[in-house]
Amino acid sequence: MSHKLGRNSFGDPANAGNLMSIEEAHALLNEWVPNERLRLHMKQVAAVMKAWAIEKENADEKTALKWELAGLLHDADWEKYPDDHCRIIIEELEQRNIDPEVIHCIASHGPNYFGIEPNNTMDKMIYAFDELSGFVHAAALIRPTQYEGLEVKSVLKRLRSPAFAAQVSREDINDAISRTNYSLEEMIQFIVDHQKDVS
Numbered sequence: 647m648s649h650k651l652g653r654n655s656f657g658d659p660a661n662a663g664n665l666m667s668i669e670e671a672h673a674l675l676n677e678w679v680p681n682e683r684l685r686l687h688m689k690q691v692a693a694v695m696k697a698w699a700i701e702k703e704n705a706d707e708k709t710a711l712k713w714e715l716a717g718l719l720h721d722a723d724w725e726k727y728p729d730d731h732c733r734i735i736i737e738e739l740e741q742r743n744i745d746p747e748v749i750h751c752i753a754s755h756g757p758n759y760f761g762i763e764p765n766n767t768m769d770k771m772i773y774a775f776d777e778l779s780g781f782v783h784a785a786a787l788i789r790p791t792q793y794e795g796l797e798v799k800s801v802l803k804r805l806r807s808p809a810f811a812a813q814v815s816r817e818d819i820n821d822a823i824s825r826t827n828y829s830l831e832e833m834i835q836f837i838v839d840h841q842k843d844v845s
């Protein structure tokens with residue numbers, strides 16, 4: 647099954663700046679994603695994306711909302727349409743006349759699956775955060791104190807152990823990190839700090 651999207655243009659440039667409220671995005675998520683675990687994953691990626699936009703990119707409120715929306719909706723179609731993952735949410739956002747940058751960001755969150763290269767910083771960061779956020783969460787869940795006292799070095803150790811969360815592609819993580827100006831250690835710390843309280 648190929649998930650390649652087979653096109654390079656997403657959304658209408660005339661819709662630049664057109665976003666939805668975070669409440670609207672949560673409503674879509676609640677309707678499309680019954681699986682609580684998957685919803686939590688998207689909320690975590692959203693929290694990390696928003697925090698990164700504000701803290702590292704000096705984003706204004708609207709730009710931070712863009713980052714947050716991309717994070718919150720990037721896997722919205724995964725549970726109901728696994729064979730058409732990414733295509734369905736992209737089409738939904740196009741129908742809702744959402745800013746093309748948000749749609750492109752979602753389209754490029756897995757370049758090796760969807761065939762869309764991350765262009766701007768927002769694209770690169772969602773690619774870097776997606777798998778790594780899930781991995782950090784898995785590493786936290788197996789500890790009695792979960793996120794409390796979770797150190798970067800223990801996440802790194804898990805990454806080097808192929809049997810742990812074996813479905814998470816280390817190759818994708820390394821590829822994604824190499825496209826950012828940050829180290830794996832910095833990214834892990836940022837994720838731990840910003841997703842630990844998301845529920």
Ligand SMILES: [Fe+2]
Nearest residue numbers: 720721776777
């Ligand atoms: Fe994801």
